Amino acid sequence: MAINQKEFFTNMKHCLCLLLCLVLLVTLPACKKKQYTDTLSADTLAEEAQKAIGAETGDYTVADQRLLDGYFTRPKEVDDFTVLLYTDRNNINELGIFHLRDGNPRALADLIKGYLATALEENRDWYASYIPAEIPKLRDAEVRVFGNYVVYAILSENDRAHLFEQIETILTA
Amino acid sequence: MKPNQTTRNPYQMPTSVARAIALAVMVGILFLHPLCAHASPILPESDDAGAQYLDSMIFFGESTTTHLRARGGLPPRQIWADQSGTRLLSQRTASEPIVDPETGKSLPFRELCACRQPPILVLSFGLNGIMNWAKHPDRYLACYEALIDCIHEVSPSTRILLQTVYPVASADRFSVELDTLCGYIEALNAALPALAAERDYVRIVDTASVLRDANGHLDRSLADTDGIHLHPTAYARILQYLRTHAWQ
Numbered sequence: 363m364a365i366n367q368k369e370f371f372t373n374m375k376h377c378l379c380l381l382l383c384l385v386l387l388v389t390l391p392a393c394k395k396k397q398y399t400d401t402l403s404a405d406t407l408a409e410e411a412q413k414a415i416g417a418e419t420g421d422y423t424v425a426d427q428r429l430l431d432g433y434f435t436r437p438k439e440v441d442d443f444t445v446l447l448y449t450d451r452n453n454i455n456e457l458g459i460f461h462l463r464d465g466n467p468r469a470l471a472d473l474i475k476g477y478l479a480t481a482l483e484e485n486r487d488w489y490a491s492y493i494p495a496e497i498p499k500l501r502d503a504e505v506r507v508f509g510n511y512v513v514y515a516i517l518s519e520n521d522r523a524h525l526f527e528q529i530e531t532i533l534t535a
Numbered sequence: 536m537k538p539n540q541t542t543r544n545p546y547q548m549p550t551s552v553a554r555a556i557a558l559a560v561m562v563g564i565l566f567l568h569p570l571c572a573h574a575s576p577i578l579p580e581s582d583d584a585g586a587q588y589l590d591s592m593i594f595f596g597e598s599t600t601t602h603l604r605a606r607g608g609l610p611p612r613q614i615w616a617d618q619s620g621t622r623l624l625s626q627r628t629a630s631e632p633i634v635d636p637e638t639g640k641s642l643p644f645r646e647l648c649a650c651r652q653p654p655i656l657v658l659s660f661g662l663n664g665i666m667n668w669a670k671h672p673d674r675y676l677a678c679y680e681a682l683i684d685c686i687h688e689v690s691p692s693t694r695i696l697l698q699t700v701y702p703v704a705s706a707d708r709f710s711v712e713l714d715t716l717c718g719y720i721e722a723l724n725a726a727l728p729a730l731a732a733e734r735d736y737v738r739i740v741d742t743a744s745v746l747r748d749a750n751g752h753l754d755r756s757l758a759d760t761d762g763i764h765l766h767p768t769a770y771a772r773i774l775q776y777l778r779t780h781a782w783q
Contacts, residue, residue, distance in 0.1 A: 423630065423632070423642075423643050424630075425627065425630040426629045426630045426643075426645060426681075426685055428626065428629070428681045428684070428685065429626050429627060429630060430626065431626070431677070431681065432626050432674050432677040432678055432681060433626070433674075447627060447630050447631065449632045449641060449642075449643075450632065450641070451617050451618070451619060451631055451632055452618075452619070484625065484664075484667050484671075485623065485625070487666070488623045488663065488664075492619060492621070
């Protein structure tokens with residue numbers, strides 16, 4: 363009986379090692395850093411972004427370049443950017459695409475998160491009076507980093523998902 | 536006294552000194568007069584510039600501006616607004632859509648400016664964002680500056696008039712007391728001249744001055760029932776003030 367017990371535990375150890383190796387084999391490729399393309403202009407990405415969220419011609423306009431100047435100083439490494447605003451004031455849809463030539467995309471993402479938080483603070487009461495249904499878009503606005511690109515979206519949950527999925531697809535193709 | 540000797544009045548200024556003083560005064564007038572003319576960006580009282588002067592103006596601002604159509608008697612073409620009829624001044628303002636009153640089409644504000652090149656653009660902002668001003672005055676003024684700079688960039692010939700923020704008779708819509716709210720308004724009005732500094736295309740017109748009562752609040756006889764919006768009588772006063780404080 364003692365010999366059988368010993369054999370059992372030895373076999374168990376072998377099985378566990380094998381299982382661990384299999385798990386590592388499956389998960390290790392996921393740790394590989396994603397490669398994002400670095401050559402697309404912000405305008406090109408913005409066009410694709412509009413298609414992803416079903417926008418029609420004229421739905422969005424390019425915002426004045428000073429739009430974000432009052433909220434943060436754009437890092438000098440940002441060599442290309444565009445911000446789109448929806449052309450109906452009852453709809454606060456907004457998306458921004460930035461490209462950095464070197465620099466720190468995460469730091470820029472943090473600056474943009476600050477802008478979004480401040481915009482919510484400044485506009486919440488105003489939106490509550492006139493367009494309360496739009497507040498969740500700004501409250502749940504998101505910023506994501508794709509290599510040297512930083513993208514933010516003030517959109518509905520659905521549109522945000524489609525947008526980021528499309529950006530991911532284009533930049534990893 | 537010797538013959539042919541003239542007496543000299545000891546109190547008479549020598550001619551050379553008198554000439555030097557006259558020259559200095561003339562030079563001073565030549566150089567200082569232009570500086571005095573621009574010492575204050577707030578438009579002083581003038582002769583009545585007439586209806587033609589008012590006709591050259593385009594108005595853009597909050598709901599009290601949009602009401603110039605229905606309550607002030609101005610034609611719609613002179614009021615730039617969107618369907619909501621109101622606005623919160625922000626960094627987005629220059630890019631936000633408004634309706635071109637001549638075509639009925641919606642386009643970004645800065646594009647309409649570029650297209651129409653208004654001779655005088657009267658801006659009226661402050662009450663809707665007064666709490667933003669109170670919390671972050673620098674950022675609020677930066678928003679106003681961004682709008683002014685954008686207008687000048689796309690329409691350099693446009694003269695920009697900033698109206699002082701109108702007083703109110705009620706603070707019901709705000710989270711502060713009436714006196715506190717009026718204090719914020721006056722502080723913003725005091726800060727407006729800084730926006731005109733080094734911008735010779737910007738002036739301040741103190742239209743709010745004809746709306747206040749002795750306490751600095753909006754005169755109740757000029758107010759709508761909500762204590763914020765204005766009675767037609769108020770608009771008559773505002774328009775008359777604009778004519779008699781003309782930018783010449």
